[in-house]
Amino acid sequence: MRKWSGGDPGVTNQKTPTIVLLRPSGEFHSFGFEARDFYHDLDANEAKKWIFLDRFKMALHSDQNLNKLTQLESANGRLVPALQVFAHALKFFKDHALQELSDELGTNMRINDVRWVVTVPAIWRPQAKQFMRQAAYQAGLATENFPEQLVIALEPEAASIFCRKSRYSQLSGASSEDMTVEDTLTVGSQYMVVDCGGGTVDVTIHEVLSGGGLKEVEAASGDVMGSVAVDQQFENLLRKIFGGKFIENFQRKRPIGWVDMMIAWESRKRSTGPDRVSPLNVALPFSFIDLHRKVRGFTVETSLRNFADQNIKWSAQGMLRISSALMRDLFTPTLEAIAAHVSAHMNDRISHLFLVGGFAESRMLQKAIRFSVAEHVRVIIPPDASLTILKGAVLFGLDPTAVRMRTSHMTYGVGILNKYITSIHPVKKKLIRGSSVWCKDVFDAYVRGGETVALGDVVQRSYAPVRSDQSEIVINFYSCPRANVNFIDEEDVIKCATLRIQLPKTVAVTSRRELRISMMFGDTEIKIDCLDVSTGSRADARADFFA
Structure with missing residues (x-):
């Protein structure tokens, strides 16, 4: 790859700064040194109309309420959708890399010829990783139908x-x-x-x-x-x-x-x-x-x-x-x-x-x-x-697969009902339904913080829809920094995601319908899969960390 044009005297330009410049209309203009130098040369009054954003990557770590609607403030005080800004940056790199490869190889490189790797800090939360993946989809690096074309790598692992x-x-x-x-x-x-x-x-x-x-x-x-x-x-x-x-x-x-x-x-x-x-x-x-x-x-x-x-x-x-x-x-x-x-x-x-x-x-x-x-x-x-x-x-x-075993940052799980045990469960958690006595809000941990998880390890749970004609199951997903968590309403437990399972239409079954969820925590991203046991077909299952 050629070195970046522009930059500062006496500073080698192997990297380019994280700067995006948008036109007053909001359209992408340039990235990196080119963006900085163009903005610098604008007339002072004209510059106030342009949208200059730098060092915006940190917003994904610092914003505890990160979601698709998160906005970034530019130098002139104008707010811009963060997802759009990151998509502009990734699209710039995609186009730049394809052009460089095409020039070097003497052939027209296509988007599908490349496996794209986006690196993120290891301490980023799942929300930030999902945000980067969504921005990459918007930039055209991959699609939701072919997610394997994009790999999220943790920077210290790389x-x-x-x-x-x-x-x-x-x-x-x-x-x-x-x-x-x-x-x-x-x-x-x-x-x-x-x-x-x-x-x-x-x-x-x-x-x-x-x-x-x-x-x-x-x-x-x-x-x-x-x-x-x-x-x-x-x-x-x-x-x-x-x-x-x-x-x-x-x-x-x-x-x-x-x-x-x-x-x-x-x-x-x-x-x-x-x-x-x-x-x-x-x-x-x-x-x-x-x-x-x-x-x-x-x-x-x-x-x-x-x-x-x-x-x-x-x-x-x-x-x-x-x-x-x-x-x-x-x-x-x-x-x-x-x-x-x-x-x-x-x-x-x-x-x-x-x-x-x-x-x-x-x-x-x-x-x-x-x-x-x-x-x-x-x-x-x-x-x-x-x-x-x-x-x-x-x-x-x-x-x-170079890193085969990772350690979970958090305890992840769902809330369930368990049989009430007087000697263990607090009275305020007692729930009586008919002749049964249950303990509500129990934290059913899929993986615990500090636990070593191998690449490919699967945690499975089975669920059943309430109605036979149900088209979707929604399950709240919780996280906690402690390993010894018992209930989903404890002080440092938060709802971190929503598991959404789209149920395929099937002919009526006489037995109770079972959906088997498989979750994998040993990769750089949390992954989910779902099997409709009654039919043997796959159900579309996703963990939405923005919900």
Whole structure:
């Protein structure tokens, strides 16, 4: 693949930023550097009409009420359907990839010739994964009738698969041994993958199984502590110096200026190292300086003098001059959070730690990780760490069975009636129907949080429609972070999905109709299948995590 056009001087463009630019009409215009540069060159008044969205991927993790109607706010304050924005981004990549492949191979590549792999953070909830799949369908990568054409891969798993295939001689922090990492890992060996991206950090521990497969030792963990958390520290600093209201005013009234300033900051952020002693200059756009004088009635230099911190000054060249010590301080909260999380999940059996993702290329993060782990743990940083997930996703697409055992993040199940047992069940759960005494709201767990589930493992339950002419069965599906859950109305139990089973029309049957539901929790997505036992036919069954 060719490198991306556009970008910043001095920054290699192996990746393009997550930016979508829509025309004032809402139609797609461009993505990545092209979108950013076009938006930057617009007249200030004209730019206010255009819809500029960046770093929107994080919305899928942070929005607890994510659904098909979720909206994103653009730079000009306009709300846009999130599903539409993600579909635009995926369609852009689809068209770009097909064109690149067609040019390279000298033939016209068709959509059906490709198995598409979309990577997501391992800590994403099922709602977010379903959202990405729906966006991919809307973008034309696959269809609901042929879902197998699209594979959802977990980012740290993709990185893990790639790192195992890499040679030590190609890896940063490793020796010149001309053998693959896989060659030195025996059955039972464990290693940790720390995937540090722009938004989230995922930590996964894998164990090598007989035959070369992988087992997830514990459920992937992490949080929102990627490189954007450092950006937030910089924004917090600006708010302290110039006032929170002014910064919000600048973001709203001069969105192009804000983009310019964050571009300048990104370049300086990447230049920050643990041993740097010279200060760094961050250029403030003229629109910032001008608006500050108009709104606050005095100069930027005056605000900096009033802030009275020797670590940040106004330079003669019209830039923020930030000391190396203050730059490192801006990294500190994020680095400490990542290091603490890694340490909390480290165990004595882990021999290697693979540091991957775009943020992994930061020398500040590399030093913090090396300092936080025991001496026997070999910290390895692949070359082009930001591309590790991409390369691993290709390998995962060729063999989606590489990870054979995963650990369930949550306890999943349904609510049922059980026979009431006085010595076990609370009185408030007693339900009398005729001569029978039942316990209501019992949590029937399909899988429990922390439980290891093998790829292909099936959990089955049987249900019967109430009426013979019933066309659909709807079952509420619940989740809980605890393994020892008893009832569906406990404090941290939520309804996370609706299971919908479309019943095929059949001739009348004399016996009671049985529907056997099979659910699979060992893959990257929760999958469901349903058999109409009375007829032997398949029923259309889906888990809707938006319902």
